[in-house]
Amino acid sequence: MIEISPDIAFIEKLQGATGSQLTTCMQCGACTASCSLSEDQDVFPRKQMIMAAWGMRDRLMADPHVWTCHQCGDCSVSCPRGVKPGEILAALRQEQIVHYSKPAFLARWMQKPAFFPAAILFPAAIIILILSLAGTFSIPEGPVDYSEFFSHAWLNGSFTALFVLSTIGAVIGLRRFTRNVFTQRTVQKTNPDKPDQGQSPQAPQPALRGILTVLGRIMSHRDFNSCDEQKSRSVTHFLVFWGFILLLFVTFFAILSTIFFEYPLSILNPIKIAGNLGAMMLLAGSSFMILNRLRKRDQSNYADWFFLLSFWLLTFSGMLVEGARFHEWSFAYHLYFFHLVMVWIIILYYPYTKFAHFLYRTVAMIITRSGRQAG
């Protein structure tokens, strides 16, 4: 049994974030019916909608189903009351990221335009600090060589440290998330006819098979493809996803190269080619995403734009930096500095922006899958 005590501020927050009159939901279930990801036993988003309309914040914060949604918009199209369940779920995902993030202030920075200057200046200042410490915070003479500006050793060292720190933040957030999900699960009855008091309070162990299936689904974009309304979203995400993975590998090789081989690589080096290909995929994909938002096909808000634009700027500036090196542009180092700030923003904030979805969603998909197998 659960005591209902609506968190009205939470309802207002969701309304504010989505512009949806979510309380006018009449619980018809059309959203669930139209959702191709909602499975026979594990239905959403109709239940999430009543929990949202009743301000059941705790319950929703512990709900992994908000991550199962890939925001294709089928539910919002079929909704007879126009309450946009898809966007409510998106807002809930954002809420969850904020909710579980440590340190919390970083997550808050990502949510409001007021924190924008801080969010930009913080990494810029640290980079300047590092460069000042290294003593290279000035435009080097001669042909463009970025390592003159930011030596490989300092770069690798500081960025790896940053990545490790962020990842610790991400792991803490994820841990809080999973723990909360499992606690709620044991409290909650899944079936009103059969109160599962007898069930063990321990989390069901996700089988390896389940994890592999989920990873397979993510890599193939199967869930994306099952959406009816906006098929193109699957393609754009696919491009961004694989472009990013490609670049991750390239970056890894680049770091190795700076230590063991020669760097920068020749333009004809397969790794370099792969890097440029990845960058193009990423740029194309994210450009389409921006375009879709501009055309109002996809709903968006500040946090979403912050993440998407920083991603796009990262890619675009990276390509410019490369061009600047080949063409000896005079402002190459300015570009490079800008690019480095973008890299920092992405790495520093990844557990706090929409970027964290790859972690939360993967974990949530594994949990819901295992939950289903256990049930």
Place this chain on the structure above:
Amino acid sequence: MDKKSVLIIGGGISGITAAVEAAEAGCKVYLIEKRPYLGGQVARMNEYFPKLCPPYCGLEINFKRIRNSSRIEVITSAEVENLSGTAGDFTIELRLEPEYVNSSCTVCGDCSAVCPVEAKDSFNFGMSMHKAIDLPHELSYPNRFYLDDLVCQKESCKKCEEACNYDAINLEAAPGKRKIKVGSVLFCTGWEPYDPTNLKEYSWGESPDILNNVMMERVGAPNGPTSGKILKPSDGEPARKIAFVQCAGSRDENHLPYCSAVCCSASLKQAIYFTEQDPENRADIFYIDLRVSGRNEDFLKRVEENQQIRLIKGKASEVSLLEGSPVIEAEDILSGRKIREQYDMVVLATGVVPCIPGLKGIELDPDGFIAKDALENGLSAGGCCFEPKDVASSVRESTGLVINALQ
């Protein structure tokens, strides 16, 4: 002009009721109907809820009252072209369709027997064929044959004119006009089902086995295209499993934002008469809220107790086709499960859309109904003109409106 004279526009159940009640209370009544027969939507219905009784029963007695009354003039195949004047002194200009078949018709059927043209019978929503000259339906009032202007070959054929022994057919008939002066006007212009072609998500038009609820009434009717046996229109085999999709258009901001008030009871009724045809028949009703009124609750109880009918709380968001058969996916909200089932037939409970003539003195509200407060003095409106209503409410209301004609 008689001060207590009233012109009623629309010869459906509301208009008919208002006409007989007004006439018996002493009014002179003109009853105008655009179709060639009275009865409107109910003439096509199989049964009324909740008694599951035939609408012909009530129509027959009302027609009898019309026949016995000297104070009612019924004018069919006529539309109001213009309305002018003020309370107590209205002038109505009517446009009369050509009277190809006049009142000398004895319904002997000789014309139909020789007619070479077959066309889809609009009375049965095209689910059966009839002759270009035919009786609109058995109980049609006026009881005479009707010539379908659109398909008749007229002068090039003339077989019916030659076959008629009673000078009842005139293929050269021309449209006419008529002016009537009355003290008050009552609109009972009725409704039509929401256009299902807007319901793309329900695969309308992609399978003959996906019908709307008014078509289902014809399918179930003893005088319908299948003599009342509920058969799949695609192959004529008996339907064994039917799904009823409630709120197909109603309560939906993408379609009709209001509730159509009658569709729940209508589907309950159809599910009952369908399951009564065979103990093997199964019906599923997908609903948001079950809205039956007052004593019709008994009727809902009867359905709840019927083992052949499942009431599923959950709107069907989509009807798709799998190997030609309709498939419905929905959330069964009360059990928290998603279900996906295949059916022999799907009946879309399409809602009520008012038919309002564009005439002086009529303003519409945002839902397309007549704005009640804006009606001019001397004009009143009943039936589905203000909001969707079932037969009982329409009859109740239109009787009440007759008081305006008496004042």
Place this chain on the structure above:
Amino acid sequence: MKESKNTGVYICSGCNIGDAIDTDKLQSIAIEYPSVKQCQVHPVLCSPEAYLKLNDEINEQQLDSLIIAGCSPRHAPDSLKFSEVHSESVNLREGVAWVMEAGHEDTQAAAEDYLRMGIARTAASGLPEPYIPDAPESDILVLGGGITGIHSALEGARAGYSVVLVEKEDKLGGRLNNMHDIIPASGSKQTNLKFFLEEKLEELDASTLITVHKNTSLESIEGEPGKFLAKLKNGKGASECKVGSVILANGWKPYDPAKLTNLGYTDHKNIITQVELETMQKEDRILRPSDGNVPSTIVFIQCAGSRDKDHLPYCSNVCCLTSLKQVSYIRQKYPESRIFIIYKDIRTPGKNEHIYREVQKDNHVFFTKGRVDRIEKLENDSLRMIVEDNLLGETISIRADLVVAATGMEPNQSDDLHLLYRKGEGLPDRKYGFPDSHFICFPYETQRTGIYAAGAVRTPQGIQACMEDAGGAVVKAIQCIESTKRGEAVHPRSGDKSYPDLYMQRCTDCKRCTEECPFGSYDETEKGTPLPNPARCRRCGICMGSCPERIINFDNYSIHAISSMIKSIPIPDEFEEKPRVLAFVCENDAYPAFDLAALHRHRISPWLRIIPVRCIGSINKIWLSDALSAGYDGILQIGCKPGEDYQCHFITGSELMKTRSENIQETLQTMMLEPERIETVFLEIDEYHRIPEIIDDYMETIEDIGPNPFKDM
């Protein structure tokens, strides 16, 4: 009654009648009857020329009665209506030519028989002389001064009729007096009750045609439409008024919440009803009964009593909207309040859906379908509601400072009319206390002629509908007054001028007529002698059917007339192997069904002879024994569906036939006849395709049991 002595018989040979039947032969049969002065065959009897000819002949030959032998009386055109002479139809088209083999001797026999029956009936009938009470009254009595009563009075007065409005309280307005605001009518924003009521009361005061009796009780009503005598009593004494018709608008009462033991209304101070909440709203503050504090969380429980087989089995129609209205008020008044609504189904039909959605927009209002499993008492008299079967799919609990039970509406007793009728003080209720008799097609009809129910006593409904109801009831009341003045029946035999005439000398005071009349037309003396009130009569003839002494008859529908029809035809002897089956067919639904079957040219056995009756309840036992003595092999009684979903226009006619059948079977036993000789069939109007099968099956039954042994006796 104007007797029929000079009858003109006109036979139509059009529409295949002439092809199927030898009409000259019919003519020669007709003119053999002494009452028949004239008989002619016309090729198209419904033509304008034929009409002129007929009209001339009526005048020239001084005809007092006509027999039109042609199509079904349902099809006969206006040109064959002659109001000054008695006229009968002989249905040669739908009854013979269209349903039997053309030119066959059996077809001819059927046509001849029908003609003979028509002539026999005409000779025994005449043009009815109407019954008009002396100096009929035109005033309308309205019982109940709530919104329905007020509106009825206003509508009646606007139509020029005097109205007497009787209210037992000292103030008009009824339940509106305890209400804060009203649910806006569809498409209207008007919710201001004060303005709404005052406006009406001003018009009421200004009207010279309306007499208001406040603080007055209605002691009794006696008489009949056009001649009702109502006795009133108030503090000052008794008074009387004479009225033409009566409107019952005594309203409703909230379902007794004490009966809702599952909610524990009596155990918890902070559970109130919608009505109690409305009264609080009227004082413009909502406080908890236990401590007078403003409640911060309020839970509405919908269907508290309604839609519940243990309480009110029906839906009270207005509670969902009322709760939404009340929620809007509370939310406006107390912006911090939180409200839960627990419903079975939210019922806001039509444009009321907009009201639902508007309230939903408020994020302090929480809706769920659900069932309140139990209510627990907390500290401070607050309550915890445990709700099952809800939208969340798990048991939930809600803490409430105040609980509002949406108790349903119960109709007040129609016994408040205090009718001095043999059959009781009120209007008979068919179900759950609602006094209407045909709630789908004819919602204002009751089983007491000239007395119409309107408003919440008729069916649970809101203010808007009550006002529309008032209009409808006034229309019916005026209609009844005007029809009574013309000596005509009201629905369903509107315009019928015949009425039952009792030959009292032979009455044995058996009380069957008074007992069986569905409309309570008959009163009784102390001895039990029936006192007819013809203006209350609906002319169904059920009393005629019930009378063992056969003393009840109509001018144009009598025991004798039907008996003569039965006896008028030659019955073939048993060696001819041509059985004869007589069918009494209800003319409301079954007879039209025969016509529809004919329209489809369904074949019907030529051995069947049909006599239309006003209701199968009007079939007198003597007709059955007459028929069996005359040698008919079997009798079918075909009428409308009885039972809860009855289709009988006279409500109990077919039901009575079911119970009378037992009696009839006894008669058959005494005559040493098989029970199958008389069968009752219930037929719906759209079941015409079944008719040939029904008849053929019965013919087979008759063949199996063999010919009537009374043949040729």
